[in-house]
Amino acid sequence: MLGLGKKDFTLFLAVAAITLLAPFILNPFPTGSGLAQFNAGYPDLMQRFVIYGIFAIGFNILFGLTGYLSFGHAAFLGLGSYSAVWMFKLLSMNVIPALILSVIVAGLFALVIGYISLRRSGIYFSILTLAFAQMAYALAYSVLTPLTNGETGLQLTLDDPRVLDGGGRPTSLPVTELFGMEMRDTASLGLGAWDFTFGVGFYFCAVVMLISFYLAIRIFRSPFGMMLRAVKSNQQRMNYTGLNTRPYTLAAFVISGMYAGLAGGLLACMDPLAGAERMQWTASGEVVLMTILGGAGTLIGPILGAGMIKYFENIFSKINDAVLHQWFAALPDGLEDFLVTIIHPFIGKGWHLTLGLMFMAVVIFLPGGLVEGGQRVGRLFRRRDRKAGGAEAQAAEQRRTPAE
């Protein structure tokens, strides 16, 4: 179906269903209950899930397939944001031209940076991309201030020309829209104790993400994707067979740069503001974390990883000591205080510590990421079932985490 194999199509349908029903799925706890803080079903956060999902899917096309570890992908994210905001300032508040420009600009820069960086591989490639990204970051902060507005970040102003939007000076800052649908519009639905919110912006991002995901599956399954995998497993042999691998790796680099640009553009569409810190190398590190955490080289891994990290970022950083005290209120006072003191460094502002530990654990014990973890758990269940006899086999089959 749609040019996908049966397994891939099922996976795509599952991802589509989960994404489109996310406002329900991510909102399992009634509003106002004690667990409501674990809800993630509000548009702002869900948007970030899918946007960083796109970023990670794109990164995975480069890292997962070819094995080239880029430490400078955030540069393309930042470029995408800047281009989108410029489009909003000059042309129109419609998101389509903004996104198109983001992708094109990021692609062009990826072409140049990739052409140079890909002349080396291994750690040298990582350092080259890192150097380019740091250069972009430093320039955006200093010399390019007329283009990037330096530390303040590029913002919309009332005086922007916005040629297609009819000119004239608006009384308030315009909002991003798609043919009249405002990105920040939401609709809500109350069902008993639950409140569900549906954002236009989220659904727009979700559709874009699904399209990108579909394209990624096609790339993974294409002869081109096969060639990239061959580069990863043994580039030397490829070269000895008389094949020039560089066009393939360059194409992968440009495609993944365009994905990053698209993600950056979408970030700007949701909130028309672009700052240089989006290009900093910690941001590049973040997308590496997402991809590794989910499972590099798998289809679903990057999306999982992006969702995990953004979810934890949001939820963990919201938990504070007061919340902890509330949880452990049933325990004796001394024990309660002790537990709160122990957990304190890992939550709130300290969630990066949790992230770092989680990441190290994944790299050490589960190099394949969450997807491999899922597969292992699945295998464990199947093995046990084989011992127990066929009765439970079907139930286990359903419980098995779908991997890839």
Place this chain on the structure above:
Amino acid sequence: MDAIILQILNGLDKGSAYALIALGLTLIFGTLGVVNFAHGALFMIGAFCAVTLNALLGMSHQVEDPTRTDFLGNPLQVDVPYVQDIFGEALGASIIDWAVPLSILLAIPVMLLIGLVMERGLIRHFYKRPHADQILVTFGLAIVLQEIIKAIYGANPIPTPAPDAFRGSVDFGQWLGFQAGSIIYPVWRLVYFFFSALIIAGVFAFLQFTTFGMVVRAGMADRETVGLLGIDIDRRFTLMFGIAAAVAGLAGVMYTPILSPNYHMGMDFLVLSFVVVVVGGMGSLPGAVLAGFLLGILQSFASMNAVKSLLPGIDQIIIYLVAIAILLLRPRGLMGRKGVMEE
């Protein structure tokens, strides 16, 4: 002429820090073949050793001072550091004043220990894994170390002053016979430069003139053969990791008066130090030192106003530009051995 000398001097302190960190990185890469992304964090921990000792020495209790009164006529409460109780007032005060240099004594065992634990506990399990995995796990470790420091010391920079004797500046120009006031240079930066030169010389002397160092160099050249000769090369390499960590830590300790330590200072230096290692040549110790000083000085020249007005922004990107040029034109770096990680 004096302007040129001033820029060279200005580049020396940053260059020394780059050189020390890059030296440690190269030691680790040359011996263990591991790319250590957590090396910047070690530099940062060293700096926080100084902060810790400074805070420890400054710990005080309140004492009534009968000779002085506040405006109501009550005896004044004065903070007296415990150190002054133990060593007497004058000696105590100068111990507190010299907190940063004294931290060296604290930093060496602490950093050695951290280095040994890191190598035994984590890095050794990654020898056989691909370079990407090594980068990733040490990157994760760097985040963890950084966040632990942030949880303990907070996110703000903590000023840690140099001893009184080394505060202020010297008129460097006069020594060289230039006009008075043409080259004013902070004393501590000179101290830092001489200190790092000392450490670098120490490391090289250790590798060159001791039996231990000879074995380590042999192991760097051909690990397997040294192992076959019945030498426990792994143990020596572990110790070298500790020494590399200590070098980074000492670089951090002495850098505190120049830059108030904060939890992400390590990362800022790490990125540049990697560039330095690449420019100097992966696995070449003299290359790392040379490139460290060269790039530090180059950066300082690029931040001259005359240069900046010609090429705006060049001071921000000069190091990266050099790195890109080197990687493309001479991938083994300035002094790299042929064939080491050239691909």
